[in-house]
Amino acid sequence: MLTGTLALLHRALRLDSRLISAHLFRFGFAVLMYFSLIIAHLQSYGLAAAPGLRLFESMMTLNVLLIILAGISFFATAITEEKEEETLGLLKMAGLNPLGLLLGKSTSRLINTLLLLGVQFPFTLLAVTLGGATVTQIVAGYAALAAFLVLTANVGLLASVAFRRGGTASWVVSLFFLIYFLARPLLDGLTKSQWIAAPPGSRADQIIQAVGLGSVWTRLQEIFSTGFAGPTLGLQFWSNCGLALVSFLVAWGSFNYFTNPRRMGAATPDLADRLQRLFGSKRPRPRSHPVMWKEYQFVTGGSRFLIARFCCYLLFVILGVLAGLFWGQASSDETAQVISVIVLGLVIVEACFYASRLLHDEWREHTLPMLLMLPIPVHRILLTKLAGCVPALIPGLSCLVISLCFWEGGLEYLWNTLFLPSYWMFVIVFVLMLTLTMFFSLVVRWGALPLAIAVMLFSSTFAGCCFVPAFTTVMGTSGGSIVGREAACAVIDAILILLILALQFDIQRRLEIASAQ
Amino acid sequence: MSQSGPAAIEVVNLSHAFGSRWAVRNASFEVPQGALHGFVGPNGAGKTTTLKSICTLLIPHSGTIRVLGLDVVAQTNEVRRRLGFMPDHFSMYRRMTVFEYLDFFAAAYGIPMTQRDKVIDEVLTLTDMEGRREELVGGLSRGMQQRVALSRVLVSDPDVLLLDEPASGLDPRARIELMEILRELKRMGKTIFISSHILSELAELCDSVTIIDAGRIKYSGSISGLLKRPTEHAGFRVGVAAGSPDLTERISSLPGVLQTVRVDAGNEYRVEMEARPDSGNRLLQGLIAQGVLVSSFGEDRRHLNEAFMDLTTGGVG
Structure with missing residues (x-):
């Protein structure tokens, strides 16, 4: 078993080292790290308190986002990619048992992402020098992230074993994240509005508190607090690792059932x-x-x-x-x-x-070739x-x-917003995200939606930096009136619409290329 | 072969490159209307690139392609209406039933709903799929899916059919049945351009063939022209009921015979004669006069495999 597992691991690592996209991702990650460092450095000259802590916070938040994206796209496709390429049977024929396959397919991905976490650790220690953060906080932060990463990897692995297609597995992992992060606020909300009776100190209250403590977000908020003196490995670390182990065991136990050739071959x-x-x-x-x-x-x-x-x-x-x-x-x-x-x-x-x-x-x-061979222009097919x-x-x-x-x-509120460019902007940004999703669905094999969300997040930060000065100038010249604000928003709307149209043209072009491949 | 109006497919100096590698270079050939034309070449020779250029999916870097006199770049939609393309891989909407699948394509080609039932019934009868119309496409066997793909191509009643490896992955029975369907389509007057690796079937099925190697056309013309040996003499194969040690000398002594070779020490001889219109007649008469018991007699032609191996190198240009 060990030989096969190591062979799979070796293949995955070699493949990853040859992929330019993987190196570009790491490069992008390094740029973001340096960006955070520069901002913290600039803050240290100003009046902002505890720039080191701000750096530490931004690094941790960035990592949580990246782990979520990796879970949806990278980990959720560990086994589904073999299913979709119909190579799982070949791997089984090569004598690999379920455990060997699971370890071989998931370990390389886990190692890659853990290395990304590990490599930034010394840089994050600069937060101590910049002031506001302690070594204990940083170690506890990375331990929380590592446990969350292990959980994400194993939940992704379980989804990729259970589902035939990478897309479905990605959606299930997204649903898991939704529950993981929203469970505590939802339960809190239900308790506050008295939909659930959970008086302080009661059993129900203890469960809600425990659910909250299991979330990496709650744990990070605790770690970010000034004078943090909690344990390096908190309840979140152990609960996430435990849940990861359960996920892995379930994936192992159900592997043969879900990857049965009869089940996989049937048109369900x-x-x-x-x-x-x-x-x-x-x-x-x-x-x-x-x-x-x-x-x-x-x-x-x-x-x-x-x-x-x-x-x-x-x-x-x-x-x-x-x-x-x-x-x-x-x-x-x-x-x-x-x-x-x-x-x-x-x-x-x-x-x-x-x-x-x-x-x-x-x-x-x-x-695509059949569809584009129809005597209908490509733009009309798309529309x-x-x-x-x-x-x-x-x-x-x-x-x-x-x-x-x-x-x-x-309803009045809805009706009024229909005529305001500032509210259209939300709809236009959403349409832009949908267009980006369509665009990425032709570029990447899996995870078009998480990629679109990531691009939207980073580009909105960048666009915010570009638009805010222009927006402020327009507002200033109009004396801060609503008309001025709406005019500025209308200009931004027009720019976004142009961007959507340009993307649509590129999608058409890519469709034609894809149909000829 | 009926030739009326422009050629079904006319390719002139077609060139296309992927990056720095030329997939097709200055390829020119012509397929007359009503022909069943084979397109053969080793892997990576440029067959699929040529096919995709003909069927409007790829805009070539240079050269012109006309389908029934229509330029594939300038008159794309008109070409698409008159041409049906079946790609080499199974690309189907697996969640549709056979009827829904054909109905969708019939509607996309603008066939009115009142006529669609009749058209679909006809193509399903032709492909022997009437009993499967309510089955899911994804649940059909490979051979059946290939028939559905062919039905899809036929639903718009195209004049020219482009089939890329239509028999790949089919079992012998499904392959034979597919070849029968293609013969029937030829009888109906369709022009069929078929790319395949199965040379024996192409030799049986096609009237003409184009051989491409390393992006260049090596031969384009009739099958009989390809199979003829490249020599100025006339060649014959003679099978005898019982061989004798001196038979080679006896045949060689006949008038007009230049060379006689016993094939694989068996009861067959390859005889080369002076090229004259009555060479075969003279040889047969001479053999009978010599008292040789002739069991088979025919022109000595190359097998398509042999011609293919002579013309191609297997490399990619």
Whole structure:
């Protein structure tokens, strides 16, 4: 077993050393580190207190973000890439047992990311020199990150064993992060609004506290506090490592079940297909816009799935409002606001999902040449594909409007924002992110969405630096009026729209290249 | 072979490079309408690049390609309407049923819904897939999927079919059935341009062939022209019922015979004669006059494998 595992590990490390993208990623990471150092250095000249602590905080936050992105894209595809390339059977035939395969495939990735953490440790120690941070804090911070990384790697590994496609595994890991980070605030919120009875010191309160302490975010906040004197390895370290071990054991135990050739070879229908079969009627036939029909039926699930989603959203809104009014002590306005934000979040997630699948499915299934051979111009194919996905957002958006009806003045607020360029900007930025997701889905094999989110995060920081002076100048010349602010926002909107159009043109070009490959 | 109007495919000085490597260099050939034309070459010779250039998926760096007189770069959409392309890999919407899959492509080619049922029924009958119309494409065997792919190409009733390795990965039965379908399509007047590695089948199936090697066209013309030995003399193969030690000398002594070689010490002889229109007749008469029991007699032609090996080097230019 050891020979096979080492061979896999060796292959992965050699492959990684040859990949230019891996080196570019490390280079980008180094640039970010130096950027943080320069900012801390500049702060040390000014009046900012504890520049070392600020440096330490920014490094830790950056690392948490990168570990999340690595979990969604890098770790979630450890086994799925072998499944998708149909090479898993060959590895099994080479005599590798499940444990050897899991270790061989995941260890190299874990080593790579742990090395990235390790290499920055001496630089972070500069925070001690700059002032505000202690060595204990730094060691505790890196221990917390390492445990979180090990947990991420093993949850990703479990998802990649359980699911056939990298995309599905990535979504499951994203869901895990959502629960991991939002469990504590959600439980706190429910306790405060008295939806859950958890008096201080009670069993329920202890569980909520323990859930909170298991999160790397809570642990880092504790470590960042001045005069930190807690243990180097806290509850978060042990709970994350324990959960990682459980994930690994489950992945090992279920490996043969999930990678059974019969199970892998069977054409399993997705949820929309199952609904279709359950109700037993045929899909409507394509009419004047067949590409739109295809996207609507096969990417978004068609009318039955649309109705099912509408019912789910509506049920969520009604139950949420009723629960808020009858069991909680929150006002209808507060309840409606919370529900509206959650529904909006779900619509955003849904839109991201469609954007990531729209072109990637065609690319992965090698159907692009057939599609582009149709006597339809590429830009029209792209537009009709997008148009096919738009109806799928109707259930979410209509339920958003319904939830706003419970918020006094909510609809008026929505109506007023429709005419303000400053509010359009959010929508345009979101469309830009969707376009970026589509773009990356043609560039990378897995993880287009996390990559788009990462690019948006970094570029919004950079764009913020560029736009703020221009924005301030325009505001200054207009005497700080609303008209001036909106005019400045309209200019930014126009620039973003141009960027979206340029990306769309590049997507068309890449589609043509991909179809010819 | 019916030749009316422009050539089905006309490639003139086609060149295309990927980076610094030329995939195709100054390739020129022509396929007449109604022909079943083979396109052969070693791996990496430039076959797929040529095919993709013809089917409008790749814009060549230089040269012109016309399909039924239409320029593939300037009149892309018109070419796409008249041409059907089946790629070498299985690229299918696996979650659609066979009917949905064909219906989608029929709709995309602008066939009205009233006519689509009839068109789909016809192509499914032709490809012998009527019983599978409600099955999921992803659940079909490889041979069946290949038939669905061919049905998809036929649904728009194209005049020219481009098939890239259509028989790869098929079992012998599926391969034979596919070849039958191609013969039927030829009888229907379609021009078929088929890229394949299976030389024996191409020799049986095709009227003409183009051989490409290292991005350059080595031969383009009729199969019979390719199989003829490159010599100015006439060659024949004579099979005898029973060989005798002196038979080689006896055949060599016949009038007009230049050389006689016994093939693999068996009952077959390769005879080279002066090239005259009645050479075969004279040889056969001479053999019978000598009392030789002739069991088979025919022109000495090369096998396609032999011609292929002579023309290609296996390298990439």
